[in-house]
Amino acid sequence: MAVLVTGGAGYIGSHMVLALVDQGEDVVVLDNLSTGFRWAISPKAKLVVGDIADQQLVQKSIADHGVDAVVHFAGSIVVPDSLSDPLGYYFNNTVKSRSLIESCVETKVQYFIFSSTAAVYGIPSTNPVFEDANLAPISPYGSSKLMTEWMLRDCAAAYDLNYIALRYFNVAGADPAGRSGQSTPRATHLIKVACQTALAKRDHMDVFGRDYDTPDGTCIRDYIHVSDLIAAHMDALGHLRKGGGSKVFNCGYGRGYSVLEVIKSVEKAIGGPLDARDAPRRAGDPPELVAGADKVRVALGWQPQHQDLDFIVQSALAWERHLQRRNDAA
Numbered sequence: 001m002a003v004l005v006t007g008g009a010g011y012i013g014s015h016m017v018l019a020l021v022d023q024g025e026d027v028v029v030l031d032n033l034s035t036g037f038r039w040a041i042s043p044k045a046k047l048v049v050g051d052i053a054d055q056q057l058v059q060k061s062i063a064d065h066g067v068d069a070v071v072h073f074a075g076s077i078v079v080p081d082s083l084s085d086p087l088g089y090y091f092n093n094t095v096k097s098r099s100l101i102e103s104c105v106e107t108k109v110q111y112f113i114f115s116s117t118a119a120v121y122g123i124p125s126t127n128p129v130f131e132d133a134n135l136a137p138i139s140p141y142g143s144s145k146l147m148t149e150w151m152l153r154d155c156a157a158a159y160d161l162n163y164i165a166l167r168y169f170n171v172a173g174a175d176p177a178g179r180s181g182q183s184t185p186r187a188t189h190l191i192k193v194a195c196q197t198a199l200a201k202r203d204h205m206d207v208f209g210r211d212y213d214t215p216d217g218t219c220i221r222d223y224i225h226v227s228d229l230i231a232a233h234m235d236a237l238g239h240l241r242k243g244g245g246s247k248v249f250n251c252g253y254g255r256g257y258s259v260l261e262v263i264k265s266v267e268k269a270i271g272g273p274l275d276a277r278d279a280p281r282r283a284g285d286p287p288e289l290v291a292g293a294d295k296v297r298v299a300l301g302w303q304p305q306h307q308d309l310d311f312i313v314q315s316a317l318a319w320e321r322h323l324q325r326r327n328d329a330a
Contacts (some may be wrong), residue, residue, distance in 0.1 A: 002026035002065040003237070004109075005072030006052050006100065008045065009036025011187075012115065012171060015230045016071055017045050023234070028065045030072065036292075040180055058103040061157040069111035069237055070104055072097065075144075078188055079119065079284045080142035093144035094151075101151055105159050111240040112152060112163040113233055118222075118250065120146040120167060123286040128222075128254055130292035131167070134186065139284040149248065149272040156246045164236035168224040169252035169291045171229055173312040174319035181319030190259060191223065191313060194266040195320040197274050205274060208261055209281035212288075219257035220288040222252035225306035225315070235300035247299060252291025253307050265313045 003020055007013040008029030018025045022024070027045040030052060041047055044236070046065065050057045052074050061067070067319040077094045082089040097114075104112060119142030121129050139144045150165045172191040174181030182192045197205040232251050239247075257265075263276050296302045306312065 001068040002028055002043050004028045004030060004062060004067045004070045006030045007036065009033055009038060009041050010073060011182045011228065012226060014040040014072035014276040015226050016233055017042050018175060018179055019230045019234055021045060028061055028067060030061060035184060037183055040183060043231045052100040055099055055103045058100060062109060063105040067109060070109055071113045071233060072100060073115045079139045079141045080282055082139050083283055084260055086140035089144045092148045098149040098151055101155055105161060106154060110160065110162060112161060114148060114152060114163060114165040115238050116149055116165045116167045117142060117145045117169050118169045118289055126285065127288045127290040128292035131248055131250055131295055163238050163246045164240060165248045166230060166232060166236065166251045170291065171226050172223045173225040173315040175227060176315055178318065178322060183323060190262055191316050193264055194274060195317045198266050198270045198317065199320055199324060201244060204277050206279035207276050208279050208285065210278060214258060215289055216258050216260045217286055220256040220258045220290065222256050222290045223309060223312055224252050225312050228304035228306050232296055232302045235302050239300050249294060249296035250291040250293045252293045253304065254291055254293050256288060257309050265309050269313050269317050
């Protein structure tokens with residue numbers, strides 16, 4: 001049997017492909033390459049260039065390769081962009097996911113793992129936030145992902161389809177072996193932006209608000225290393241294949257760091273200061289978002305290996321230097 005990875009040419013998806021290939025799985029990547037990179041895909045995986053909404057292509061790919069599991073990463077992920085283009089986000093994240101799920105039902109795919117987000121919680125009343133907290137997204141991005149969770153819930157009740165939805169907190173870092181990382185030039189992830197600033201790929205970085213009700217006034221987030229996140233996906237796949245039922249899990253460490261703490265970690269790694277400038281708050285930014293992540297450890301046996309901010313930063317910085325060398329050689 002094979003695993004179909006949608007968005008497998010992107011940041012998190014490419015790490016999933018590597019992990020599956022490392023475990024000897026047959027892997028098919030479906031990606032339209034609008035934001036992903038062909039070179040980021042393991043050469044041991046099969047690439048199908050196309051869109052998840054193309055049901056004929058999706059169903060043919062599933063049938064041709066004997067796919068029993070789909071891991072769904074394809075989608076749009078920038079919260080501020082979703083506020084300015086809500087219809088685009090509902091189309092790309094919700095409408096197209098509905099089409100993909102229908103293709104899975106039609107071809108009798110048994111297992112589905114969904115890349116969801118902590119944005120479904122909006123601004124939680126308490127931190128850490130657990131899976132049973134109130135779901136009140138404050139951005140179209142969060143709403144679009146929550147709608148897909150609901151579709152999966154309802155389809156699992158109606159059809160022979162079991163799923164795991166993983167609600168990511170702040171994903172960062174890069175493959176410790178240096179095979180993949182966050183490669184989008186204008187990414188908005190804090191650690192990526194800080195590393196780009198450290199290597200003079202940006203002339204400065206912005207700190208969006210210093211007046212939050214947090215110890216140093218800047219937003220606090222739970223940063224999870226991408227390899228640990230992928231390990232949770234692999235555990236989820238194992239759970240489903242062993243007959244486990246449909247579940248929703250948070251993916252984070254249960255420990256938050258502020259924007260200023262992240263900047264200090266990057267400065268420590270490079271041995272010098274970053275040009276970090278004050279900027280207004282961004283719409284849709286909760287003051288604090290930290291995972292209550294006990295459930296995933298107990299239910300899936302997930303054991304993260306990289307719970308250290310300095311390690312996350314160092315791996316991200318190493319990848320940024322790799323990209324710099326790659327671009328210089330091009």
